[in-house]
Amino acid sequence: MATTVGLPPARSRLCGACPLGPDCFPGSLASAHLYELEGLIEHTAPAHAGSVVFRQGDPFEHIAVIRLGTVKTYAIDREGREQTLGFHMPGDFIGLGAIDDGRHPCTAVALDTVTLCRLPFRATADLAARMPMLQAKLFRLMSRDIARATQLSCNNTADERLAAFLIGMADRMAARGYSSSRWQLTMSRMDIANYLRLAPETLSRLLRRFQAEGLVSVEGREVEVRGRERLQALAAVEPASATCAGHARSEAA
Known part of the structure; x- marks a missing residue:
């Protein structure tokens, strides 16, 4: 308890x-x-x-x-x-x-x-x-x-949410004097999935794909960002899709 x-x-x-x-x-x-x-x-x-x-x-x-x-x-x-x-x-x-x-x-x-x-x-x-x-x-x-x-709260895709989370974590670590490319997560994958409004299976699949594409390396709770520029580009959605109004885009299931 x-x-x-x-x-x-x-x-x-x-x-x-x-x-x-x-x-x-x-x-x-x-x-x-x-x-x-x-x-x-x-x-x-x-x-x-x-x-x-x-x-x-x-x-x-x-x-x-x-x-x-x-x-x-x-x-x-x-x-x-x-x-x-x-x-x-x-x-x-x-x-x-x-x-x-x-x-x-x-x-x-x-x-x-x-x-x-x-x-x-x-x-x-x-x-x-x-x-x-x-x-x-x-x-x-x-x-x-x-x-x-x-x-x-905006209608971003699952890929964009995960990329934004990784870039956000990198920037927050750097602001505190730590490495922006490699750090240890204190939160569980279940917590991250819940935070990103994703099913745990979706998050696991996305992480495997990001690793296969050379964007990140994940071992347990240790994360290494290897493709920051590509993640940054993925996280930066166009103005039209960044608004919280409009049509929702389908999320990978």
Whole structure:
């Protein structure tokens, strides 16, 4: 059974030296404002794979930035089906989707060892009203989440979705100082298939074809991108087909 992340109220003045740098809220603040924000931050104890950060329906009190590890968010529909919504890495914020309703619309669970920096939302929002740079950062984070969700809601083919996922992972790894061509997946193929709205068999077949075409090499959870330019071209759909309106194209079954 999944356990909930422990949250001791330890606080420290370490944001200035944090390796997340400008990817985090503090990275956009002057030192005087940074000190004020640091007073609100709670550093969580390490949570292991399967630990729940928050559950769908929980009251919304905090937003959190991932300091270490990977978090999966998913929602359960009325028929009990799970839909993977995203994979969140160091520097990503989680919990922003609960701002409007006051309750979390999804569950967040650790995929490996995870540590978080939590901020009480009301106090953070009050600070943002006095700090334009902090407010702008919050808006950019919300916009980024919307953009990622929109990409998957469009009528892209299975090939395009997988190519976009691989390129997106490569870019996110590079932004965090890791190799953009070779990395270890923390999520399962079942989770990836669910996230891409594909049947697991479809994902496996696509990966075999991508390997046969020299686009990627996959061994277990280790992925190596070998044909980035071709994947990039495949992921970049034409404007007419990138819109979320229009006719749906058939997906390989």
